[in-house]
Amino acid sequence: MIRSEEQLLEDILAACQHLIGRQLDAKPVKRGWLNLKWKVVTDSGTYLVKQYNPERYRLYKQDKLLLALNEQVRLHAAGLACPRLLTEDQTIMFASEKGDLFIVMEYCSGEVIPAGQSNARQLYELGKATGRMHRLLNDGALGSIALPVFEPPRKQVRIDHWNTLTNKLPAGISSHLADEFEVQRRATEAFSTKLLASYQSGWAHRDLWADNLLFAGDKLTAILDFDRLDYDYPQADAARAVMSCAWNEQELDMRLAYAFMEGYTEERQTAEGYLTNGLQLLWYMESTWWITGDMDNHSVPPARFAREMRWLAENMAYLPDMLDGL
Structure with a gap:
């Protein structure tokens, strides 16, 4: 059965509510290929939730992807301007009850400057x-x-x-x-x-x-x-x-x-x-x-x-x- 984006998000938020708090608002972020993203405002802060589309996930080497995510954690801790990933007991990638894989990070403010228009x-x-x-x-x-x-x-x-x-x-x-x-x-x-x-x-x-x-x-x-x-x-x-x-x-x-x-x-x-x-x-x-x-x-x-x-x-x-x- 094909689920809607709303159903996917509901399942994912249920799996991470203990990490990010009670949802107050959620809006899709329409960027990237296949993987779904949402800006989620909760009573404890604002987060970006990223779901890994099964078709896209098959293109990754799982060990390399986990290494990359762990490096993002290390880079953020060292002061690099990049999102802080939420972890729990050294787990970075989580799974919902329906099996959707996802990560959660703090939402970063700012805007994308169109290509060729930077100063x-x-x-x-x-x-x-x-x-x-x-x-x-x-x-x-x-x-x-x-x-x-x-x-x-x-x-x-x-x-x-x-x-x-x-x-x-x-x-x-x-x-x-x-x-x-x-x-x-x-x-x-x-x-x-x-x-x-x-x-x-x-x-x-x-x-x-x-x-x-x-x-x-x-x-x-x-x-x-x-x-x-x-x-x-x-x-x-x-x-x-x-x-x-x-x-x-x-x-x-x-x-x-x-x-x-x-x-x-x-x-x-x-x-x-x-x-x-x-x-x-x-x-x-x-x-x-x-x-x-x-x-x-x-x-x-x-x-x-x-x-x-x-x-x-x-x-x-x-x-x-x-x-x-x-």
Whole structure:
């Protein structure tokens, strides 16, 4: 029997009332994919309740998800701007009587700044928080893993990928997709994969984009959604945040990129070219995610990511001069 959102929430609130108090008001938060969220006001405070959709939950590795949630607890305790998760006897993820899995966290105030519309002070605050997050995540408490999540494919494998997508297009019919794939293929041919060997792997958020950031004026109030946290590349986190917040659909605003790195380097030491190399890595990692044969059907966020990938591909050779050692 399919239950309504109201029935799901009623079942979940019954399971956590002893943690959060008596419900006074509950409103759905329409953000994210499949997982349901509610802002719940109670007689003891305001909370965000997040239900894990069974279809979405199957895509997670349970041990990795629990590790990510535990790290969020540790990061909050260390002073990072992120929501405080409620726990009970070291339990973070709870189950309702009907078997719905959920977590509860304190509700964080603030607003999401639309992609590409942040200001320099906000980027500085985000850079500082990101540097602190990376420093804490890589302080040795988690150890290391032999291989990061992203294993860069050989250049020829990636070139073959773009050629295959082109060859699958209907013959004799002009398509803008052919141009999209050609831009990526040319950028791949020009890319020096020797750079990939120089990247330093480490623990990272792995989903650090505009929709997962809350600001109150210029102040960063919360980094959200740590579900994808894993051993990968912190540089890609920095690059993802900068592209999401500092690329305005026409150009990368260098003032904002510098502001981010000014904050970041106050918390974590970096080598010259850290952001430049991170942007190159981000493109090599994400281009095949968003530039696809069905990209015309993308919803708003993936369509934005696809435009970012095109801009990066077209400007890959110019990034070192643009960022001037950043």
